[in-house]
Structure formats: structure tokens, C-alpha cells
Amino acid sequence: MKIGIIGLQNSGKTTIFNALTRSEAEVADYSNARAEPNLAVVNVEDERITHLTEMYKPRKTIHATVEFIDFAGVARHSDKGGFPPELVQAARITDALAVVVRNFHHDLMEEPTPSTDLESIEDEMILSDLIIVETRLERIAQDNKKGKKTPQTVLEEETLHAIRDTLNEGAPIRGMKLSGEAEKALRGFQFLTQKPLMVIVNSDEERFGKNAPLLAELGAKYRTIEFAGNFEMELSRLTEGEDIRLFMEDMGITESARSLLTRTAYELLGYISFFTVGPDEVRAWNLKRGQSAVEAAGVIHSDLARGFIRAECFSYADLLACGSEKAIKEKGLLRLEGKEYPVKDGDILCIRFNV
Numbered sequence: 001m002k003i004g005i006i007g008l009q010n011s012g013k014t015t016i017f018n019a020l021t022r023s024e025a026e027v028a029d030y031s032n033a034r035a036e037p038n039l040a041v042v043n044v045e046d047e048r049i050t051h052l053t054e055m056y057k058p059r060k061t062i063h064a065t066v067e068f069i070d071f072a073g074v075a076r077h078s079d080k081g082g083f084p085p086e087l088v089q090a091a092r093i094t095d096a097l098a099v100v101v102r103n104f105h106h107d108l109m110e111e112p113t114p115s116t117d118l119e120s121i122e123d124e125m126i127l128s129d130l131i132i133v134e135t136r137l138e139r140i141a142q143d144n145k146k147g148k149k150t151p152q153t154v155l156e157e158e159t160l161h162a163i164r165d166t167l168n169e170g171a172p173i174r175g176m177k178l179s180g181e182a183e184k185a186l187r188g189f190q191f192l193t194q195k196p197l198m199v200i201v202n203s204d205e206e207r208f209g210k211n212a213p214l215l216a217e218l219g220a221k222y223r224t225i226e227f228a229g230n231f232e233m234e235l236s237r238l239t240e241g242e243d244i245r246l247f248m249e250d251m252g253i254t255e256s257a258r259s260l261l262t263r264t265a266y267e268l269l270g271y272i273s274f275f276t277v278g279p280d281e282v283r284a285w286n287l288k289r290g291q292s293a294v295e296a297a298g299v300i301h302s303d304l305a306r307g308f309i310r311a312e313c314f315s316y317a318d319l320l321a322c323g324s325e326k327a328i329k330e331k332g333l334l335r336l337e338g339k340e341y342p343v344k345d346g347d348i349l350c351i352r353f354n355v
């Protein structure tokens, strides 16, 4: 899972990236227009995997991972007649976008205006998509004149017109109801306003925890979470220990930024986790909610999907309640599931296959 961190310049994206990934990327008062985004892959914290490791004592444990990509900031009113190319890249290479909005005091900046800032980002994304649509429509018009009309381009043109209308009304593509055919016609495009999006309100220590109206306002449109970015970054630099918990309690933080963000992203994208266990390896895997046992097998290895016979399956919750795999079997809680079985969050699977 790849999450792109985007937002206006100096909204604290890199600070949050550092907090999430325990990185030491440079945090600067003035935007340094660097071309390369910061990247880091981190393990998804999940107490289930910790507990399964204790139970099975495997030779290795492999967590699900999430990749964070910290993009350069977007200028407030980009008067350069275009949109930042980083934003377009963000759409192409990520599964979801996390927009950071500044809610902290900074001596070099005006007082924070988080909702207006979010609107600016939305406008930039809409503009970016509109340019892509217009460019493609011009191209199709030229081709039409040359007699290159096909049923596909007719459908594409219709769909792009509908999208253009929506964008011109200031709305994202995300909310549109598109037919399966129309979705297919759009597959080659990577529209920013089609990406799943969440919002991170980045508050200073004075403001943190006192933003219920703001969170409700933004939360009506997007999944919205609040971080004390700078505070979390400092916390992430401490060595593990009891002090961290005390500092968090003092600030009223109940869950680490990384855990809160990954959990929110899982919800946003409809991801679930399933597990494989054994003496060699305990491992967490991601799947989309509703995907089947044979699709889960394919996530592990294409051979397992190709030669799929059945899945032996029990739930983490049952294992926790019963205490051991042996007890699971005695209580008849080990199930045999076929290809079509929709895998559930917390399922522990063993795929039987034959190739």
C-alpha cells in the first residue's frame, strides 16, 4: 500500500513523514524545491502479528508494509500557469493521498487557515484533472476530423465530457457514478480527484485536541485525523520505553500517528489483513474486503492460485479464545473453504494446492 503525503508548502508534510517513518528528512522553514520525494517503507503495527509470533515462535516474522511518499509542497496560488508535476506523479504511483493541512502557529507565516488550505489543494487537483481532460478531448477531436472515430473513442469522449462538467462545477471525479464501460474507458488515466483521499490536520501542541468543529467540518467530506506533527516527530526520536506513553497521555494522544494513519488508510481503501502461520514464518498479508480465497492465494504466490485446491481456515479471534491450533480443531472451528470464500479480516489461512 502506497500513501502519498501532499499539501501546501510548509504544512508540515516532511515533519509528519519523519514521525511516521522515524526518518530524518530535512524539515525547512522555506520550501526547498527538491525534485525527489522522500520515500520510506514501514511495517504495519498490528498486535495480532505480535501475538501470533509469541505463539508460533517462527524463524521469521513478516509484517504487512506501507510505503509513505512525501512530495514537495504545492504553492498556494500557482500563478505559473500550471499545476505542480509532483501532484500528477502522486496520482500515478500511490493508492491513496493524505493531504496535510497546517493548523500550527509559525512566526514566518500567517495564522493557520486549514479549511481554506484544503480548498486550495482541492482546486489544484481539479485544475490538474481538467487540463488532462481538455488535452485528451482536443486530441480526440483532431482524430475525429481525420476519420479515426471508433466506438471506444466515442465512449471515451462522452465520458470525458461528463467528467469535464463535474470538474467545472468544482466537484471531484471520485463522487461520480460511472458505468462499468465508462470506468474502463478511463483506465489509462490517473486522475487526482479519483484517488481515495484522507486529510491530516497538523496541529501545534496548543491547538491539538481542541478542534472538534474543524474536524467535523472536514470529516463531513473526507476521513480526517488530527496529528500533533512536530510533537510526534520528537516522540519518534526517543528510544522505546515508558516515557513515550507518558508524553502521549499528557497530550491526550491515544494512538501513535503511524497506527492511526495506517488504520485510517485500511478503512479508506477497504483493506483487510489475513495471516499465514507456521514454524518457518508468521506473516501478515493485505487483501481488499470481499476478495476470495483464491485471490488471497494469488497474493501469496501465483502458483497457489493456479493450483488451488482448498483453504484451511480459522480466525484469529477463535485462536485467541481457544489458546492453540489443537483446541481450534477439537472444537470444530477449523473450516475448509473453496475458491469463492470471501476472506475476512483476521482469517488465518493455509492454502492447499497442487501444480
Ligand SMILES: Nc1nc2c(ncn2[C@@H]2O[C@H](COP(=O)(O)OP(=O)(O)OP(=O)(O)O)[C@@H](O)[C@H]2O)c(=O)[nH]1
Pocket: 007, 008, 009, 010, 011, 012, 013, 014, 015, 016, 026, 027, 028, 029, 030, 031, 032, 071, 072, 073, 074, 104, 105, 106, 202, 203, 204, 205, 228, 229, 230, 231
Ligand atoms: N509548531 C509546529 N511547527 C511545525 C509542525 N510541523 C511542521 N512545523 C514547522 O513548519 C515548517 C515546515 O515544516 P516541513 O515539515 O518542512 O513542511 P513541509 O510541508 O514538508 O514543507 P515543504 O516540503 O517545503 O512544502 C518547519 O519550520 C517546521 O518546524 C507542527 O506540527 N507544529
Ligand SMILES: [Mg+2]
Pocket: 013, 014, 015, 070, 071, 072, 073
Ligand atoms: Mg517537505
